[in-house]
Amino acid sequence: MAAEIQKQEHVDTRPPVMGPGHNFDSLTQKIIDIVLMRGFKKGWIFGFAIVFLGALMLFNTIAYLVLKGVGIWGNNIPVGWAFDIINFVWWIGIGHAGTLISAILLLLRQSWRNSINRFAEAMTLFAVACAGLFPALHTGRPWVDYWLFPYPNTMGMWPNFRSPLMWDVFAVSTYATVSLLFWFMGLIPDFATLRDKAKNKVQRTIYGMLAMGWRGDARHWHRYESAYLLLAGLSTPLVLSVHTIVSFDFAVGIMPGWHATIFPPYFVAGAIYAGFAMVLTLAIPVRKFYNIEDFITMRHIRNMCKVMLATGLIVGYGYVMELFMAWYSGNTYEMFMMKNRIFGPYGFMYWLLILCNVAVPQLLWVKKFRDNLLVVFIVSMFINVGMWLERFVIIVMSLNRDFSPASWRMYYPTIFDFTMFFGTIGFFLTCMFLFIRFVPMIPIFEMKTLLPESKVDEKKVEELVSGKGPLGATPLPQFGD
């Protein structure tokens, strides 16, 4: 009876994770052509020129900032934290999609992740690099930032271990290190492929060095797989811990609007929300430009939309809880904080936030919209903006009107706040352009595992082992032979 049920074919109505008609060769060729081609596509040069200008703007701002000091920014008492921390949290959040896709989806055996993981991991790295800039520069004397690390020194000075800002240093540097290792390790087999297919000596030398002597040996693969799984296990807590600690930066203090127990899960959900929005923002144009719709299929887009919808609803739940508890607490400051958020001088930012993060993403409930790339792209843009607004609402609006009206001040960003912020976007996109051009953005060997050729024919194996097949009893090759 159970066997009878098993005979029933289960019809899968979902779109495939890879377009039809591919084999090992066509797949490899298509991905490495983007990297090994001679010269540059016109569109690539045009785009790169624009984003590189943005990066230059960042470098100039940083130079001026180091020269003059953080006074060139608009933050001042009582708003001592503004764009710097907003942007830090925004970028760190964006990085989360990479870790989630590469680690958690790997552990959950979601094979659809195979084509987007490297792309998302690269995004994580570049986003963390952008994020790290802000606190590092906000210290005012970036040349002594190494004081942030606890090391025995002649000054007899230690960082304050009770401060969540201290935990941030550890959380973010661990995050950056593990993400880099994970990304690079995943690249090694593909670097070897590039080395073997290289068209000239320069390519062969550079990719050869990066491949670190990979020969595709069974032992290599065996160790690679165990190490990769281990790193995935290590990264999994990082998905939660990094943004949890970022949320502690606020929640551990007693500022109304910051001190809320829901902050850790609400920040983590927001980070994943922002991360997936950014992956979609980049993946939708890239798959079109490079004609790789076979690899990043509608299945990926749909699944990412669903993750975005779910995390967005958790974020919305956080807003509801903040509102309700501010009233329910009966606390004067909590109630004022909420009133100020909604109707205060920055009130329009709160309404924009609700529009971007809560209202517009509800479109994703409808299947037709999830399948419409333009709609998905626009919704993700809204979320990118919304998540930035959320941090503005939390950080600036709590600080600018705190406990005592005598200390209230408005906050206005300066031109350098904007050049720094848009500069990091330019820098981030510059890195993405270089990554897409010089590194295989889709893992070749992981995609191969999705092809039907790579499936082990269990019947054949059984026949071989039991000796009932046409070949009779044939000993299977043993590991180490």
Next chain:
Amino acid sequence: MDNNYAAPADLGRIQGVALGVGLLGLIAWVIGVVVSGNARNVFFQTYLVAYVFWIGIALGCLGWLMVQYLGGAGWGVVIRRILESGSHTLILMAVLFVPIVVGLGNIYEWTHKDSITDERVRELLEHKSAWLNPAFFSGRAVIYFAIWLGLMLILRRRSHKLDETGDPNLIQSAQDWSGPGFLIYGLTCTFAAVDWVMSLDAEWFSTIFGLLMIAGQGVLSMAFIISITVILSRREPMSHVYQPKHFHDLGKLLPALVMVWAYFSFSQLLIIWSGNLPEEIPWFIERFKGVWRYLGLAIILLHFALPFLLLLSRDLKRNARRLVLVAWLVIIMRFVDLIWIIVPEFEHGHQKHLSEYLIYIAATIGMGGIWLGWFFWQLRSKSLLPYRDPQMAEALAAGGHH
């Protein structure tokens, strides 16, 4: 295709045992209440603990029911009938809510705000009385139950129709309901947690409390589901159905939820402890004293550390006999955690004699007899598998993934 998944005959015997033990619990409860000398208060306060415990399993089953439709995974199909039976007990729980409304005055401090001498507290309760008043409290409970029962009946009807017609569109329809359903479920469970448990200390508030209680009922119901699957796996016909891979899947969900629960609890503690604000910290100060301190330590060790470490083992997760021991530990610790959350509110610093805590155990066993009786009645009434689900083949396929 035939349905050969009728419940085993001796499930009735287990039901009988549950009812019998429950009856003993009821008798002990009544004796305890009478002897306590403060019958009315003790009755309603012990009743609340028992109620929150058992509705946790019922609501947890409803939540998992929607999650398994949304996730569309193989583990969901093999436990779906358990989830349906568990969530069906919400009908019973709706009826059992009536005594709480009757005993509001004996349970909740906010019902007699006028007799409070501290002016600050009285003003605060005055402010909250728009939310915390008997009429609105009961009205909200009616809304919660209407929503939960509605969701339960909608999903149940589709599942039973599937048995009759085998129409796969019914699964799609159940899935379509589960998305928005889970959203409403999350909100109603949150506000129920605020109403029924958080408002015991009417001054205290914590924005994560709803999520914490939802995670708690997720852990509790998963441990319960594992216990039931293990009972069924020792009997025909499910002994042919449940395989190590199924226990492995459930055994992964259990530590995942234990971790989520621990994460929420720790966040709440760290943030309130660091803030050290007069309106928040008393809740924890109360629980850092006397017997509660040791109970708190026990919760950290036995509700989080031990199950987490044990469930790291792959062999343990695939071994039903050992997995169920961990599940029982988690069920007991969920009860301890609820005691730790609720009971200090009834003491106001005057520690009770330890023997009085036995009444809470008796109450929970007593109500449990009725609850389990209802649950097994439901489980026996239908086929133990939704055997016409299109995913059945995948779920039953032999061999191990991982």
